[in-house]
Amino acid sequence: MTVIDVENVTFAYDKDIVLEDVTLKVEEKDFLAIIGPNGGGKSTLLKLILGINPLQKGSIKVLGRTPSKSLSHIGYVPQNTNVNTDFPIKVIEVVLIGHVGGKRPLFGYGKDEIACAMGALAQVGMEAFAENKIGALSGGQRQRVMIARALCAHPKILILDEPTSSIDITGQREIYELLKVLNESITIIVVSHDISIILEYANKAAHVNKQLSFHDISDKKQTFHTHGNQDHFCEIELLQMLGAKECKSCDTSTDAGTNWREKK
Amino acid sequence: MIEALSFDFVQHALLAGILVSFAAGVIGSLIVVNRMVFLAGGIAHTSYGGIGLAVYFGLPIFLGASLFAVGAAILIAVLTLKNRHRIDTFIGLIWAVGMAIGVIFVDLTPGYNVDLMGYLFGSILAVNTQDLYFMGGLLAVILLVITFGYRNILAVSYDSEYAALRGINVKFFYTLILILSAMTVVVAIKVVGLILVIAMLTIPVYIAEKLSNSLFSMMFISGAIAAFFTLIGLWFSYTYNLTSGASIILVSAAFLGLFLLFYHKK
Numbered sequence: 197m198t199v200i201d202v203e204n205v206t207f208a209y210d211k212d213i214v215l216e217d218v219t220l221k222v223e224e225k226d227f228l229a230i231i232g233p234n235g236g237g238k239s240t241l242l243k244l245i246l247g248i249n250p251l252q253k254g255s256i257k258v259l260g261r262t263p264s265k266s267l268s269h270i271g272y273v274p275q276n277t278n279v280n281t282d283f284p285i286k287v288i289e290v291v292l293i294g295h296v297g298g299k300r301p302l303f304g305y306g307k308d309e310i311a312c313a314m315g316a317l318a319q320v321g322m323e324a325f326a327e328n329k330i331g332a333l334s335g336g337q338r339q340r341v342m343i344a345r346a347l348c349a350h351p352k353i354l355i356l357d358e359p360t361s362s363i364d365i366t367g368q369r370e371i372y373e374l375l376k377v378l379n380e381s382i383t384i385i386v387v388s389h390d391i392s393i394i395l396e397y398a399n400k401a402a403h404v405n406k407q408l409s410f411h412d413i414s415d416k417k418q419t420f421h422t423h424g425n426q427d428h429f430c431e432i433e434l435l436q437m438l439g440a441k442e443c444k445s446c447d448t449s450t451d452a453g454t455n456w457r458e459k460k
Numbered sequence: 461m462i463e464a465l466s467f468d469f470v471q472h473a474l475l476a477g478i479l480v481s482f483a484a485g486v487i488g489s490l491i492v493v494n495r496m497v498f499l500a501g502g503i504a505h506t507s508y509g510g511i512g513l514a515v516y517f518g519l520p521i522f523l524g525a526s527l528f529a530v531g532a533a534i535l536i537a538v539l540t541l542k543n544r545h546r547i548d549t550f551i552g553l554i555w556a557v558g559m560a561i562g563v564i565f566v567d568l569t570p571g572y573n574v575d576l577m578g579y580l581f582g583s584i585l586a587v588n589t590q591d592l593y594f595m596g597g598l599l600a601v602i603l604l605v606i607t608f609g610y611r612n613i614l615a616v617s618y619d620s621e622y623a624a625l626r627g628i629n630v631k632f633f634y635t636l637i638l639i640l641s642a643m644t645v646v647v648a649i650k651v652v653g654l655i656l657v658i659a660m661l662t663i664p665v666y667i668a669e670k671l672s673n674s675l676f677s678m679m680f681i682s683g684a685i686a687a688f689f690t691l692i693g694l695w696f697s698y699t700y701n702l703t704s705g706a707s708i709i710l711v712s713a714a715f716l717g718l719f720l721l722f723y724h725k726k
Contacts (some may be wrong), residue, residue, distance in 0.1 A: 246625060248621070248624075248625070267625060267626075267627065268627075272622070272625055274619075274621060274622065280618065280619070282669065283493055283617075283618055283675075284493070284669055284672050284673055284674055284675050284677070284678045285614065285618055285673075285674060285675060286673055286674050289614065289674065290618070292611070293611075293614070293615045293618065293619065293622060293623065293626065294622075294626065303607050303608055303610060304610075304611075305611065327673075328673075329673040345622075349626075
């Protein structure tokens with residue numbers, strides 16, 4: 197089942213074209229990595245899928261409906277979660293912001309809402325920190341809380357914008373291991389610079405630099421080991437390959453055009 | 461000191477000080493966490509335009525200042541929501557234009573020699589019963605809004621982009637916070653004056669921020685700290701015959717210095 201269907205989308209800020217004729221299909225339980233240079237349009241594409249940016253040309257369907265109508269099914273983890281760390285707010289309160297639907301009490305939070313938020317915290321292994329001030333956590337812990345906030349809405353799709361940009365290497369791995377577990381039940385889209393890490397976890401990759409090149413990498417991880425050493429990726433060669441207009445590795449596949457397509 | 465408490469004007473001053481302190485604590489917390497301090501300063505100074513107009517047209521001062529300040533708050537809200545990166549320019553502009561309007565209209569009022577200093581630096585000893593009703597009413601409105609809107613206000617203040625994604629009307633709550641700030645500034649003018657009001661909205665909040673782990677507790681700790689500073693300031697003002705508004709602010713600043721000294725030593 198296609199959960200996100202982006203067709204021929206072009207988007208410009210004033211007259212600067214940021215995305216040009218972009219097409220992307222995300223299937224249920226995909227783990228899609230969106231990569232590409234800064235200013236290449238990755239965040240713009242996310243904002244279009246989330247309905248933050250208005251659609252200018254083309255069409256976007258999320259779970260078969262317009263993005264704004266499907267918002268309650270999308271969990272979103274924004275880019276920089278280290279802002280506003282002075283803010284006096286408890287971890288549990290941050291997670292509760294993510295809660296949608298259901299009856300809301302006249303004031304305060306309902307028991308079911310708190311139970312749901314604690315459940316989301318337990319999923320990311322942070323339930324012991326519920327009463328802590330958000331600013332007292334480390335970057336990696338805060339990122340987990342933001343993932344819990346997104347999970348609190350029981351999303352079908354989880355979208356993360358640079359989730360590990362301000363976290364140390366160990367923390368990054370932990371976040372990706374967590375996403376791997378979550379991916380068993382929900383679709384995950386990650387915008388990231390950490391190409392080598394993300395390719396271990398993602399099954400699809402989209403390189404966005406004004407245009408979008410799409411690759412199915414689920415059975416192709418071998419081909420990316422460009423130096424023959426199983427533990428080493430050459431990131432530069434890899435980026436060139438993923439960003440290329442013609443994808444040799446994809447084109448040679450027998451089922452080209454069905455599971456994954458090449459966008460020029 | 462004790463015999464002073466039997467005077468009506470002293471009782472009014474104490475009551476006004478406490479009411480305004482709690483309003484300032486709650487709203488000051490919102491102003492600080494939303495990084496709107498400069499904005500609140502702009503609204504405070506702009507409200508002098510309302511004072512000038514009220515004097516000229518013979519309206520109650522509170523009414524004129526409130527309407528003008530709320531108008532300025534709405535204008536700032538519209539401008540900020542549209543053109544966020546130029547907002548400092550707009551605030552500076554509104555700040556000065558509002559004051560200029562006030563000065564010109566006071567000039568135009570025939571035979572009126574307004575006590576400008578009273579509005580700039582506060583005149584808490586001149587609070588009358590009507591003022592007290594106004595202050596009490598405002599505090600009640602603020603508490604009602606906070607009680608019923610807390611979770612939305614919290615969401616918008618902490619992360620407005622995420623709040624918008626969760627279907628919360630960010631523009632409405634942002635404007636609401638600004639309007640309540642404008643009203644609070646107007647009542648605080650009576651206590652500390654429009655130039656000093658910004659200190660009353662920020663010093664207690666800054667201390668409370670370090671002592672609280674939620675916005676809710678920060679609001680009430682700020683209110684209590686502000687009330688404490690106001691009472692000590694009034695005592696200084698009465699004992700040494702000093703301007704009350706300035707005394708309150710200097711007492712606050714002195715306690716802030718002490719607090720930071722001990723807080724960082726810890």
